[in-house]
Amino acid sequence: MRTSIKILFVFFITYVAIPQWEIRTNYEFVRQFASDGNKMYIGRNNGMTIYDLNTKDSVYKNSLNSDLPGNYINSFMPMPDNTILVSTNGGLAVIENGTITKDKPICSSYPDNDARDLYKDSSGAIWTFSSHKVHKYSNGVWKSYDLSDSVKYAFDLEKLYIFGDKIWALFNDNTKTDTKYYFSEKINEYIKISIISDTGIVRTFQTKEEFPYYDMFNYGAFVSLASTIKDVFLKNVNGVYVYHDSSWTMSYTFEINSLTPVESQPLITDKEGNIWCTASNYDHTIAHPICYNIKTGIVTEHLKDSEDKFIYILSILDDGTIVAYSSKFFYFRNDTGWIKNTPQDFGIPDSVYFSAPRLADGKRYVRITYSYNSSFIPGSLYCLDDENIIQPIKSNTPYYAITQFGIKKDGKGIFKGRKSKYENLYYESDSTFIELDNATGNIIVKPSNDGFVYFTGQKRKQNLGDRPYLTTWEGDSLIKIDMGFSDESGPVVEDFDIYNNLLIALGNYEYGKDSLNSFLSIYNTSTGELQKFDKSNSCLPDYYYIRNGIYLYPMDTLPTSVTVDNDMNVWIFTSQSLIKFSINEFKIHDLPMDSNNTTNKIFVRTIYFDNNNNELLGYNSYSKSYFFFDIATEKWDSISITDASFIGNYVAHKKLLDNNVWACDDLGYLYKYAGKGHFTQYNLHVNGKPNLGFRINDFSIDVNNYLHLGTDIGLLTNKTILTGVEDDGTMETENIVLMPNPTTDFIRINFPESMNNKHIEIYSILGNKILESEYKDRIDVSGLNAGVYFLKAGNKIYKFVKV
Structure with a gap:
């Protein structure tokens, strides 16, 4: 065979080959699922799994290897022609005979780039929404309603309710909460309402005077709605309210026999229009379903005589079956009454935890959420009717979305993902992922030239705030490198950089009653030699702090970041100055005033050295500006991020192992720093495009020169793009x-x-x-x-x- 291996330098030769991307991800999160009878379609936050019900084979699809317009699968809607409509954070797609396409008219004519939940009204019209707009599809035509026309502050649409010929659109007030439909670290809803008819927006409820808006103690609340023929009920933490004749009043309809509605349980409407919820006593020792009959006005308690006295979860299946369940029993209500089952009746062991049942192609499925039984893997779908289990593809990362990571020479990684900002990192051993215990603070992760990945944040003891280490791992074991000030009080490594085989750490320790001393440690990973510097033998500043209980609030000359240039000069950024530090020279550069805020000096949280341009670069998120320091001229300058040449919304920038600064955005573009605050696009060669089409959260180059991208669908790796290895059949390799x-x-x-x-x-x-x-x-x-x-x-x- 005639082959050739070429190394095409990105510095002076254009690529010809299409680089190959590998993906590592987690398949345990299930957001939606639907079936056409032959295949089960499992929608996730990072794409879709298509499971063949006959062959038991699974394939994973995302926007890179299929026609999916987005990877966050919001909902499935089975259609009369046996196709399935799919809504995603990139728009709409249709599944037809197992094939995903976005070329159908309902998809290609969709007037937005985000489609959230799908709904169908009594006329057969399809409704969906994006962040600010509600869309209706009827008779082959889309019609849009923009809430921005009446809501003049930051908001994000959350859900729709269809009541007769009106749409009630619920949205979060983002001046009061960060909660949004996508990627919220916590759910803290501040719901307001807009009513939409076919002709446009009829009314918007935005203030406490207009509707029962819950804002007690600055905490939001879950809101649900239900409707009778004439009235609309609203349930929040305070109770239930009714909207009648254009006004809201408190309703005590759902309070019966000293029971009040369970706060976390939404109102549910059955196929006869009756309204259900669960109610409990004051002590929360008793809970069961109650139902309001809209024709008679009578409220009836259900399952109150059951041996299970605490039944507080209620849902409804697509066929109208009401489902109540607890930790012990399932209760299914159809036209003939309630049927009680134990999980064991369906073959589910006691050691397995699961979600509420849902229908797919007429069968009831639950999602396995947690398990002590190896036959029931979390993320599996389990059919209650035939006891068939659909197990997920084996995961090879601990998270479906990677927000922070580092990869060692042997390919093992450390990962943080999107569940909440309080999630710990997991490091990869030879056989599993191990949660990084006993770590705290803003953990910084960096690969090194010695093939290891180092990180901050590891504490000496669980109850102490001391974090004196740079840490890596081998196999199952952590390797802690003491950076030399553990004999002082409260030592903390705040930041570090890497230069060849040297680890350069910046930190502080307590000195006296109200002061902190800065320290700089340089550790040689080849020899184990450690050099230590603080106020006693260098120009490193001390600074005072204000103590409030266990918290310290550093003041004045606070060092925040460290970076190293090609001449082994260590640059330390403080709140008052930029320090050039080397073994033989100390030089302090004063900081200029911030042109965006003339009363303060410039401030950045981190600085990075860029080799190609011989500059230091930092970013101020408040003024949305880059500040850069030309090392040759010793001058500062700045540029607005809007002028920095980003195509999408800026996400992050940092120095990589090649000693240059790179950046990324929410459209999946990667950039290299070009100097003077500007960035140039780096072609990722993804299906003929320069970008992924979705957010890059983090990025890295490992010691093998492999490029890794932490994204919302997992970790993407390309082993050839930085060296341009190609096979074009022009010369014998032997x-x-x-x-x-x-x-x-x-x-x-x-x-x-x-x-x-x-x-x-x-x-x-x-x-x-x-x-x-x-x-x-x-x-x-x-x-x-x-x-x-x-x-x-x-x-x-x-x-x-x-x-």
Whole structure:
């Protein structure tokens, strides 16, 4: 076979090959599911699994390998023609005979780029919504209603209710809460309401004077609605209210025999229009369903004589069956009455926890949420009717969305994901993922040239705030590197950088009753040598703090960040100055005033050195500006983020292992820093496009020169994009051989006899030429640091590894 391996430097040669992306993700989260009788479609927050009910095979689909317009699967709606309509955070798609397409007219004509929940009214019209707009599809045409026309502050639509010929749209007031439909770290709803008819917005309820808006003690509340023929009921934490003749009043309809509605249980309307909820006593020792008959006005208690006295969860299936369940029993109510079952009646062991049942193709399924039984994996769908279990594809990350990570040379990683901001990181052992216990603070994760990944935040003891370590791991065990000030009071490593085989840590420790001393530690990972600097032997500043209980509030000359340039100068940013620190030189640069806030000096949380431009770069999220320091001229300047050349909304930037600054945005573009606050787009070559089409949360280059992207669908890895390895069939690979590879001291090259020019050049991973000579019998590389290098011979370029 004729093959060729080329290394195409991104610095001066254009790519020809399409790089290959690999994905690692978690398949345990189930958001929606539906079936067409042959396949089960399992919607997740990171794509979709298609499970063949006959062959038992599963395939994973996302927006990169299918026609899915988005990866957050909001809802499925089975259609009369046996297709399934899918709403996603990128728009609409249709599943037809197992194939996903977005070319159907209902999809291609959709006037928005986000479709949340799907609804169908009594006329057959389909409704959905995005952040600000409600959309109706009827007779092949979409019609839109923009709430921004009447709501003039930040808001985000949450859900719709269809009551007759009106749509009641609930939205969160984002001036009072950060809660949104997507990616909220916590649910704290501040709901307001807009009523929509076919002709437009009829009325909007926005104030306490207009409707029972709950705002007690600045906490929001879950809100649900239900309707009779003439009235609308609203339930929140305070109770139930009724909207009648254009006014709201408190309703005591659902309070019966000293029972009041359970706060967390929404109102549910059955197929006869009757309204259900669960009610409990004051002590919450008794709870069961109650039903309000809209024709008679009578409220009836259900299951009050059951041996299970606390039944507080209620739902309704698509066929109208009311479902109540507790930790002990299922209760199904149809036209003939209630049927009680235990989970064991359906083959579910006591050690398995599950969600409320839902229908798919006429069968009842539950989602396994937690399990002590290896046969019931979390994320599985279990059919109550035939006891068939649909297990998820084996996960290879602890989270479906990766928000922070680091990858070692051996491919093992440490990960943080999207559940909440309080989630711990998990590091990967040889067999499993281990939760990072006994860690706190803003944990910083960075890969190193020695092949390990280091991170901050590891405490000495559970009850102490001391965090004196940089930590990595091998197998199941953590390796803690003491950065040298553990004998002081309350040492904390706040930030660190990496230069070749050196770890440079910036931190502080308590000194006296109201002061903190800064420290700088430089640890050599090859020799174990540690150099320590603080106020006693350097220009590092101290600063005072204000104590409030266990919390310290640092003041004045607070150091916040550290970075290292190519000359091993350590740059420390403080609230008052920029310090240039080296073994033989200390220089303090005053900070200029912030042009966006002339009463304060510029401030950034972190600074990064960029090798290509010899600059320090920081970002101020308040003024949305980049501040950059030219090391050669020793001058500061700034630029607004709107002028920094981002295509989407900026997400993050940082220095990578190539010693340059990169950045990412919410459209999945990756950027390299071009200097003076500007960024240039880096082509990711994704299905012929330069970007992913969805958010990049974090990114990294490991010591193997693999590019990794932490995204909302998992970890994406490309092993060739930074080196441009391609296969184009132009030359026999056996004609040229580099050996040994990897090497420790020298390399020999087997040239083809036809090749007369034996001039060679060696480049670093950054593209810098570090060696040039005529080849004789071998090349001495013993003086090179460990890492990846490129050898150019003739018009060919080859990769080798120095160990």
